[in-house]
Amino acid sequence: MSTGTSIEAGEAAEAAIPELVIISGMSGAGRSTAAKCLEDLGWFVVDNLPPALIPTMVDLGARSQGNVARIAVVVDVRGRRFFDNLKESLADLKAKAVTRRIVFLEASDEALVRRFESVRRPHPLQGDGRIVDGIDAERDLLRELRGDADLVIDTSSLNVHELRAKLDAQFAGEDEPELRATVMSFGYKYGLPVDADLVVDCRFLPNPHWVPELRPFTGLNDEVSQYVFNQPGAKEFLDRYAELLRLIATGYRREGKRYVTVAVGCTGGKHRSVAMSEKLARRLASDGVETVIVHRDMGRE
Template sequence: MSSADRADGAERDRTPAGAAEEDGRGSGMEVAVVTGLSGAGRSTAAKCLEDLGWFVVDNLPPELISTMVELGAQSRGAITKVAVVMDVRSRAFTDDLSSVIKGLDMRGYKPRVLFLEATDAVLIRRFDQVRRGHPMQGDGRLVDGIGAERALLEPLRAEADLLLDTSSLSVHDLRAKIEDAFGTEASAQTRVTVLSFGYKYGLPMDSDLVMDVRFLPNPFWIPELRDHSGLDTEVRNYVLGQEGAEEFLDRYHELLRLIGAGYKREGKRYLTLAIGCTGGKHRSVAISEELANRLSKEDGTAVKVVHRDLGRE
């Protein structure tokens, strides 16, 4: 939880009982409604919002949306952002949803409505690719279902705060637009875990990139260093002072900048870097700590270090 979220929670604790229920402006809640044409990208938008820290509910009946928002407002900071994804599986939802949005607006929650659409040709191609029928086509043609849905949703489209035509957008393009509209500086960060490990205990199964630092001399064979770890100054200085250590760190750091930029373009926000030596106690620990220190100075990067095998015999 961020410091801002904790501050919001503390503020809510000092709010008189019942005040948040009467006026959403005291709750600190953000509310978004995601709707639009079937096949236009609602599922992608929902996954992106989840990655950005939103509590996402798919196809909640309109009459329960206000209840969901109120429960979030009463969660004392556990839930601060609620997104509701709606589609036409509930046939009468258009009028009900409009009323719910207006009701939330009157209570101070100020919901943002995201409407996704695409051209008929693109929607037809997407439905053909997944070999599914349109939820409103019934016994008619696919194009009939698309037309009926477009007409049904027109009032919501006209009231949308953000209208996105996904016809020419890739999945990554759509994610980028969602992040720009609903993300924060913190949620847009690339989260990097630098994981040290020992090869004798096996490779980490969740690693994205693995680097072997057994090319460096092993402090284990230095009697006065054997019982220390890469967290200790003596071992750190020994490892980083070896020929090739600084050059390796410089070049690997530069490579990670290139890889990280590509991951961001592809919408990947989580990266696990595994650094291995024989036992996971000396070289991998020292190199991981130094690499994490360098990465933490990069803008838009949050870094944590995990030493998987430190402490094993």
Template structure:
């Protein structure tokens, strides 16, 4: 149903690596699958949002599904709906008309759509009623029902940077490593970076370094759990030092694996490494 949360569901699938096509005419389902099958593994999961915006094309949805089955493809049909009251409230909140409203009332369009989709609803493999769900709850429900959470539910970018080049604009959390002695002032370490073992060993051996790592992980644990409950998918944790070459790089490399887990994937980005 229009307004029942198709966009939210599509976004969840896309965040988990699905190839999502919005407002696809049913007749294009088979060509789309055939294209995906020739992608040499680039597209392994395909989702199509099909709805009454396709107008006259939508009448062919059942025959399109039968064609897929005859060709050996299995499609799971997920039908999303909500009560009339919930749909009216949502359309009014965004100040948009219902796609089938025409010159009538919004409720007329909703009732017309229900009539059009009645058979499809009765044959759907999965039915999701979104009436009492906010966007975060709906995202979690789609995760649960469609099994999209096979990969990490949250991705963290641990980014090293140099304060002299500015704080990253996309940072959600910023930590300052300038409380540690700077390897720059040690001649034998100056040419190397925090990715080199000698520099990493020096940084992590300093008083407070390991304690800092443990405390950051403890601080982040409830935050990351909350991010997942709220449906947030990406977080950037920035770790800075003066030039972004030694201390911040070593700390970012040490922090990322400590934050990783079954539902949390991490990558390390060194924004300013090599700028000197």
């Protein structure tokens, strides 16, 4: 009897399916940094693996008797000939009940051009054209994968240490929450956040910028927050959108989505969006969603 139990335990260990993270995104956006970060956190990292071989890698990990419990795979345009197999591979992983997440690293055209020029290397897809031609071709190639990503990180304004900090926050903990949210205030005049899953527009509320005694302050100031939420429709909007986020969060959990970025915008990203972001973040946290607040444009003139 004891021998049988030992065999069963060994088979169970052998059949343990490793957790999988697929790292992809734009060339120059920080894939190598992301891979190195996960490697430092104890993940088994494979760079430039053809997508068709991802299920095979997971199967090999499952036979490692628990020695390879977490696998990170970097998929990029160097394996573009195999991108047609990516959908099949993802479907195969889903059928095998593999816990997989896709991390997509994004950056603006300006940031990517600057990075390629600084290292004096061509873009892998530019051919005889310009760097921007390669960037455009890569965006088209990766558009669908970006849409399927569980986590999109815009590295345009991040340095290496800030990117590592973001990834540490997402993957360092052993007991991960069901859903993590980033609530980001922003100014429309500075552009939409490219990594936003949901966008909230607060420009229907009167702008404290035009109140001289409030203009120097931000939405973190009590007087500004009170002014914003004393406007007609502000509290109702907060209540109804918080209820909508509760419904969306339930659906995300059901679908296995673990990360969401809610972007809250006003004209300059200093008053209304900041005040609304703070309130929405508290509502999400009260519903059991681990929440981080980022005020992207609050310090701009």
